[in-house]
Amino acid sequence: MLSKVFATIAVVITGGLLLFGVYDFPSFGDPNSPPNAGAEGGGESVSQYFITHTYKDTKVPNLVTAVLADYRGYDTMFETVVVFAAGIAIFCIMRVVGNANDPRQKKEREGMHSFTYGDHNRIIIGTTCRVIVPIIQLFGLYVIAHGHYSPGGGFQGGVLLGASFILLALSSDLNSALKRFSEYNYFKLAAVGILIYAGFGLTSQFLGENFLDYGVLQPLLFTDGPEMARSHSMLGVEIGVAFTVMAIMFSIYANLASQGTLKDGL
Amino acid sequence: MSEQLPAIIVLAPMFGSLLIALVGIKEQRVCLPIVVASILASLFSTIAVAQQVFTSGPIDYFMGGWEEPLGIGIHLRVDELNALILVVIGIVALLVASFSVGRMGRENGDKAPQFYILYLLLCTGLFGITITADAFNLFVLIEVSSLTSYGLVAMGSNRRGTHAAFNYVIMGTVGASFYLIGVGYLYMKTGSLNMIDIRNVLNNNAAIAESNAIIISFLFILVGIWIKMAFFPLNGWLPNAYSYCPSTSACILAPLMTKVSVYVMIRAMLTIFGFDWIFSYPFWSDLVVWLAVIAILAGSIFALAQREIKKMLSYLIIAEVGYMVGGAWLGDSGGWGVTGAIYHILADAMMTLCLFIAAGIFARSFNAIHISDLEGLFKKSPWVAAGFVIGALAMIGVPPTCGFFSKFYLVRGGIDAGHWEYVAALLISSLVNAILFFRIFEIAHFGNKPPEGHGHHAEEVTPVKGSWNSSAPLLLSAAGIILLGLFNGQIVELIRIAVDDIPSLSANLKF
Numbered sequence: 001m002l003s004k005v006f007a008t009i010a011v012v013i014t015g016g017l018l019l020f021g022v023y024d025f026p027s028f029g030d031p032n033s034p035p036n037a038g039a040e041g042g043g044e045s046v047s048q049y050f051i052t053h054t055y056k057d058t059k060v061p062n063l064v065t066a067v068l069a070d071y072r073g074y075d076t077m078f079e080t081v082v083v084f085a086a087g088i089a090i091f092c093i094m095r096v097v098g099n100a101n102d103p104r105q106k107k108e109r110e111g112m113h114s115f116t117y118g119d120h121n122r123i124i125i126g127t128t129c130r131v132i133v134p135i136i137q138l139f140g141l142y143v144i145a146h147g148h149y150s151p152g153g154g155f156q157g158g159v160l161l162g163a164s165f166i167l168l169a170l171s172s173d174l175n176s177a178l179k180r181f182s183e184y185n186y187f188k189l190a191a192v193g194i195l196i197y198a199g200f201g202l203t204s205q206f207l208g209e210n211f212l213d214y215g216v217l218q219p220l221l222f223t224d225g226p227e228m229a230r231s232h233s234m235l236g237v238e239i240g241v242a243f244t245v246m247a248i249m250f251s252i253y254a255n256l257a258s259q260g261t262l263k264d265g266l
Numbered sequence: 267m268s269e270q271l272p273a274i275i276v277l278a279p280m281f282g283s284l285l286i287a288l289v290g291i292k293e294q295r296v297c298l299p300i301v302v303a304s305i306l307a308s309l310f311s312t313i314a315v316a317q318q319v320f321t322s323g324p325i326d327y328f329m330g331g332w333e334e335p336l337g338i339g340i341h342l343r344v345d346e347l348n349a350l351i352l353v354v355i356g357i358v359a360l361l362v363a364s365f366s367v368g369r370m371g372r373e374n375g376d377k378a379p380q381f382y383i384l385y386l387l388l389c390t391g392l393f394g395i396t397i398t399a400d401a402f403n404l405f406v407l408i409e410v411s412s413l414t415s416y417g418l419v420a421m422g423s424n425r426r427g428t429h430a431a432f433n434y435v436i437m438g439t440v441g442a443s444f445y446l447i448g449v450g451y452l453y454m455k456t457g458s459l460n461m462i463d464i465r466n467v468l469n470n471n472a473a474i475a476e477s478n479a480i481i482i483s484f485l486f487i488l489v490g491i492w493i494k495m496a497f498f499p500l501n502g503w504l505p506n507a508y509s510y511c512p513s514t515s516a517c518i519l520a521p522l523m524t525k526v527s528v529y530v531m532i533r534a535m536l537t538i539f540g541f542d543w544i545f546s547y548p549f550w551s552d553l554v555v556w557l558a559v560i561a562i563l564a565g566s567i568f569a570l571a572q573r574e575i576k577k578m579l580s581y582l583i584i585a586e587v588g589y590m591v592g593g594a595w596l597g598d599s600g601g602w603g604v605t606g607a608i609y610h611i612l613a614d615a616m617m618t619l620c621l622f623i624a625a626g627i628f629a630r631s632f633n634a635i636h637i638s639d640l641e642g643l644f645k646k647s648p649w650v651a652a653g654f655v656i657g658a659l660a661m662i663g664v665p666p667t668c669g670f671f672s673k674f675y676l677v678r679g680g681i682d683a684g685h686w687e688y689v690a691a692l693l694i695s696s697l698v699n700a701i702l703f704f705r706i707f708e709i710a711h712f713g714n715k716p717p718e719g720h721g722h723h724a725e726e727v728t729p730v731k732g733s734w735n736s737s738a739p740l741l742l743s744a745a746g747i748i749l750l751g752l753f754n755g756q757i758v759e760l761i762r763i764a765v766d767d768i769p770s771l772s773a774n775l776k777f
Contacts, residue, residue, distance in 0.1 A: 001423070017482050017485065017486075018447070018482070020482065021451055021478060021479040021480060021482035021483070022479075023478070024455075024477050024478045025454050025455075025479060026454070033454075034454070034455055034456055034457030034467075034474070035453060035454060035457045036457075037457070038457050038458075038469045039455070039457045039458070039471060039474055040467075040470070040471050040474075041466060041469070041470025041471035041474075042456060042457065042458055042463055042464075042465050042466050042467035042470070042471075043335045043337065043463050043466065044334075044335035044337045045335075045457060046335065046337045046338055046457065046458060046459075047457070048565075049335055049338055050338070059417055065731075069540065070330060071330065071332055071338050071339050072340060072402075072403075073330055074329040074330070074339075074403065075331070075340060075402065075406050076469075077409055078394065078403075078406045078407060078409075079406060081280065081387060081390070081410055082406070082409045082410055082413055084287075084387075084411060085384065085387050085413045085414050085417070086413055088287075088380050088383050088387075088417065089384060089413055089416055089417025089420070089421075090385055090417075090586045091377075091380055092377055092380050092381070092417045092418075092420065093335035093417065093419040093420045093421060094386065094426065094429075095377070097376040097377065144464075147344040184291070184292075187287055187291065188287070188288060188291075190287070191284045191287035191288050192288070194280075194284055195284050198277065198280065198281065198284070202277075202281075205270055205273065209331055209501065210270070210273070210327065210328060210329060210330060210331045211270070211273040211277070211329055212329055212330040213331040214330070215331070217449070244324050
């Protein structure tokens with residue numbers, strides 16, 4: 001009871017402080033606010049620069065993708081690493097490996113069979129999912145490939161692709177999904193995804209520029225200028241992100257659904 | 267090539283972890299060589315970069331080559347302050363990697379490759395946090411290092427470790443979110459994420475610098491980092507997480523996670539907001555020093571109450587965090603408090619490493635979890651005992667170990683600033699450390715029971731053969747403690763350059 005009182009007090013103080021700070025913010029949609037026009041005394045406004053220069057610099061019409069994958073590409077690479085680390089951490093915590101006769105592990109596995117052997121020959125669900133899964137995957141590919149023209153990109157497309165495998169596992173069972181996408185493969189794919197991303201950066205380092213400076217990749221990508229090289233590289237890194245996100249999504253699902261055994265599960 | 271070194275520091279461990287994920291899962295033999303090679307690559311780059319910094323001033327590196335205007339890309343900056351910390355991170359990571367040899371099979375079952383992946387990603391995160399000059403990039407790398415450390419804490423066979431990791435996840439997420447909210451508020455008022463750009467705005471625009479939103483953003487950043495560094499009373503997650511995790515994880519997390527968080531706080535105070543701005547609000551500087559005093563005393567008292575070795579060390583970390591926070595907030599005109607705090611980051615990293623490696627060896631070779639299990643340690647294994655004693659003496663603050671000099675600078679700062687309560691707390695905490703460790707020495711030398719009568723029949727003690735791959739890192743870290751103490755003059759000189767330079771940094775930033 002006492003802890004609830006303390007928690008309430010903490011929440012009220014935190015919320016009050018946040019609201020008090022919001023009171024001080026520039027008004028909503030103000031074109032002269034510091035995030036939009038830069039603050040007096042600072043350097044040139046960052047958002048103004050993005051709005052005026054992005055298309056010139058990168059030939060990418062979607063500003064958000066350009067900021068995400070090029071100007072601040074280093075952040076996005078580490079966001080992908082965060083996803084990868086989460087997948088590995090969940091593997092470390094959940095996955096049951098090694099000695100199958102370990103009494104502790106055996107005990108844990110008992111009592112989880114009640115819900116696993118359901119009727120998997122559900123015609124309506126099975127047929128619907130068989131039809132839907134390819135469409136989801138196709139849409140996922142579209143979202144990845146079109147990320148620099150319209151809303152979308154590697155994270156969203158990767159989630160769609162991962163969701164299609166999860167749907168497969170839900171509609172039939174985990175094993176039939178794992179047959180198509182095994183544990184060994186999905187961790188490999190996750191690493192390959194980041195390696196694609198970081199590979200673009202490393203290649204530009206080898207060509208004498210800073211990490212992730214896609215402009216120098218022009219001779220390798222056979223484009224007309226450094227701007228198009230940036231645009232193509234963004235597509236490349238989005239594909240890398242999509243690989244990692246798809247693989248880790250499915251790995252987390254597989255580990256959680258089968259309590260780390262990867263046997264039958266939900 | 268040499269201008270690429272700042273990027274290589276961060277990227278080498280990341281590529282190492284990817285390599286392990288690609289080839290190491292099938293071939294477990296290659297894991298350790300990859301780990302050592304990638305950390306060595308980072309360590310050599312840090313040393314090269316540090317040399318460059320010490321001879322010719324700070325180095326800037328712009329990701330993707332986006333330099334102008336400041337803040338559109340991501341800016342890495344190595345100055346005297348973080349060059350030292352980068353080197354220490356590299357050394358600690360290397361020593362712990364060699365300590366992990368031969369421990370994997372026992373502690374982590376068949377998950378050794380995954381352990382090493384998380385280990386290297388943790389190093390990536392810590393290097394990245396230390397090197398970046400971008401407030402949001404710092405958050406992303408806090409995420410990398412936190413997620414990996416949750417995994418490292420939880421993966422042991424000890425169920426209590428998993429439970430402690432859950433608490434750690436909740437607290438760590440709250441801390442990271444607070445930091446992110448603070449950065450969001452800062453962006454709302456200054457329109458930039460680059461630390462130096464933010465600082466320029468705050469310096470040149472009094473209306474923004476004095477606004478409530480900036481004060482609140484500072485508070486949120488501060489409290490968020492305090493949770494990450496387990497500053498009392500936000501320390502709830504730390505003791506169990508560090509005591510019940512695999513000892514290799516404890517050895518890498520205990521010396522580095524809290525210390526890098528202290529660095530982030532000092533970086534936020536020095537570079538983002540600036541001491542002038544912070545100490546223009548006197549009420550909170552006194553308050554924080556008092557909080558630090560409470561943290562030091564509470565950490566010491568809780569440490570006295572512990573029977574488990576690792577728990578006791580964990581509470582000592584909490585007391586040490588109090589030293590550093592208090593030192594950074596003394597605000598004395600000579601800057602000795604913050605100098606001592608930065609020096610103590612380095613010193614405490616080495617001391618904690620030494621003691622946690624010793625605790626790991628105790629747990630493994632002597633089956634000693636509780637303090638009373640250490641009976642006859644000095645005879646059983648004199649080398650391990652020697653390393654442990656040096657770490658303990660440094661914790662107490664005996665010259666010529668680094669613990670003495672860091673306390674010396676902190677006390678000097680406390681006296682200059684007139685914060686006598688802080689000086690008193692430091693001395694009391696040293697006394698408590700002396701009691702704690704001499705109690706252990708007594709048990710380790712004489713045993714639990716006092717010898718009866720004069721017929722002191724010495725029992726035959728069989729020396730325990732420790733393996734060199736675990737005692738060598740211990741002795742190396744002990745040597746590090748002494749070296750850090752002997753060369754304190756030169757190191758403090760470098761720190762002084764950073765402390766004096768950073769306040770005027772907006773004026774002399776060159777491209």
